[in-house]
Amino acid sequence: MGVLFRGIRALLPDMSIRETDVCVEGERILSLGEIPEGFAPDTVVEGKDRLLLPGLVNAHTHTYMTMFRGCADDLPFAEWLNGHIDPLEQRMTAEDCYWATLLGNMEMILNGTTASVDMFIYTETASRAAEECGFRTVLTRGLTGPEGGERRLREFFAEYEARKGRCSRVTFALGPHAPYSCSEAYLRQVADLAKEHGLGLHIHVSESQFEQTTVREQYGCTPAELLDRCGILGEKTLAAHCVWLSEADIALLAERGVSVATNPVSNLKLGNGIAPVPRLLAAGVNVALGTDGAASNNALNLFRELSFVALLHKGVTGDTTAVPAKEALRMATANGAKALGLEGCGEIRAGAKADLTVLDIDKPWLRPHTDILSSLVYCARGDEVCDVMVDGRFLLRKGELTTVDRERVLFEVDRTCRRLGLIK
């Protein structure tokens, strides 16, 4: 049993590309460059016109929101949130979230993504959907409090205890929602629970100017400073957004070893601005790449996100060398895996997890092949993806989904949207 990628161009951990043979056995990459004696693959993927990447990692999303795609665009922020998204969330059932998660995971698989960190309302259906489709997910349940805070923690831990260790691809982290939606005491409580259970933390930080102002008025400090004094910031913490950071905040995040998930499209779409990604990178922060939810993107396509993160910062700093293509790709692969605590993921090397994406690079919009990584970041659309593998198992093979029933999911999503009054 195994898969041989024969004579394929592969992206190596140093971001160089080498034509080589890659052998996969079980859940892992067995070897690179030489085919071990006795290795008898049952599937051979021919490398001609193909490029092998580590599977892309989506470092911040809310997959259940895929149900809300396109339902409230181009509106003032308050109308978007209070008039549409919040009321819809209230009416969404656990079963609705299951289908929405499958739709989102399907979209991510089709676009070469193999893992995500997901902040959910209904953890049970989210973990069931991820398990069933073979996708790798770090699940967090959005926690706000004190109001309802204890209940949310109970729900999360019930699910965590029931599921932990059951499927190695589905892991858990604690998800205190944001500095403005959790009290200081609740943040401290969650931080303590994370330490006690050895869990990571995923939180929205300094997403908007509103947050910055609110926290300053209430606590007299920045959101990052507040989180630090609550014990939230550490090496197992993944902070999403981080648009409005002071220089001191950047130094603090770097010192604490926090990872940052930048979400360029969502930050633009919600009018929140542009994160200081070049300064975060310069400070040594591990910066990963996320799409956020479909209500504020509206795609879950990391190739689109790659072009935004590589282009935006050149434009706003005037520095054409800011966030080069290789750096952007590292954010979407190795940095993402590190941010999510996915050991052995995000790189193509012997012994690593076989989370892999194959692209057909024989496309007019990627030619000539002068610099194929550059073309991936600045030109790829997502439809170049032909094979996607997680833990050595194909989720997409020759363009066909192998674990998701596409028609059934689309049917159920439409049925839900009709009930919610989103479509006729």
Next chain:
Amino acid sequence: MGVLFRGIRALLPDMSIRETDVCVEGERILSLGEIPEGFAPDTVVEGKDRLLLPGLVNAHTHTYMTMFRGCADDLPFAEWLNGHIDPLEQRMTAEDCYWATLLGNMEMILNGTTASVDMFIYTETASRAAEECGFRTVLTRGLTGPEGGERRLREFFAEYEARKGRCSRVTFALGPHAPYSCSEAYLRQVADLAKEHGLGLHIHVSESQFEQTTVREQYGCTPAELLDRCGILGEKTLAAHCVWLSEADIALLAERGVSVATNPVSNLKLGNGIAPVPRLLAAGVNVALGTDGAASNNALNLFRELSFVALLHKGVTGDTTAVPAKEALRMATANGAKALGLEGCGEIRAGAKADLTVLDIDKPWLRPHTDILSSLVYCARGDEVCDVMVDGRFLLRKGELTTVDRERVLFEVDRTCRRLGLIK
């Protein structure tokens, strides 16, 4: 002879979508909504899961530069231009430009684009390539002077006289390169020639801070003011970029009836910043959308450009209603046709030119179909495009190119790139 799009959702001039029958006869749309008696189509396109758009219009590009895709990315601007792009242009032959133009036109067709305005070095090969593949193009020859200015004008007019009226899809405009690369006297001469021959004008305006400073030092005014006093600004003028504009410049462009081609990706990639698109729109300027050349984008994909123009301005102004999806789509269709002087293009209505693009909208990343225009702008990748028609003739049918020999073009592009030392 004719084509019937049966029961298809079509984007109408008021940006609403209606399910209807669309009949095409010869080069034009014969009818919408009813099938005229005796109409006997030889091709029927079934409308199920399809969306019919006016063909997208690329309002600024240099298609010959598709040869340089990926050859000099993430470098300081001066090194990019003087160390790579300029020397490569010097070594490029007319025949090289022919193949590069076919590569670029092929990419645009695959992405649903039916027309472009193209600033070229070699007009003959550019017009030959466009004619052969059935693409609609407004050709301009980049004019700089006084040095070599007379020669360039002679070359342009020789080509113009030889070709004008020969192929209705290939038209011509005068292309004074930029305020900093043409002398004041040369600009005046070109403006006079445009009037004399009834030709449009296409020019780069206020692309960079460098240009702003240079013109201010030399002439004591803004680039727009300089162009105005030379007689360049008028209703048949298309100004590309317009990133660095004063409020007075915006009022001047509006008053003169100048069209603007915004190129969000190129402006970011070259570190030039973000054009004041919402203010241009508010002033009533006709704003169209362009990709610029592949050396500074690197794709010629207007779907990607649509997402940038709709998202960027929300992010930098903080206004989530800036450049809504419909406005972005109008830029890429009707506004583009107006900017290029393409009468009867850019809209789906009886009597209009049959420049049309059909998309397969049954894609997970466009579902649910809550707001399909929103999904087009915020999610579409380009591979949804299945049919493309110019002047009633299919250039793409069921995903297959009908007028371009894909393999031959890629072969010749690679051969040229090897000679230029761009690939091995």
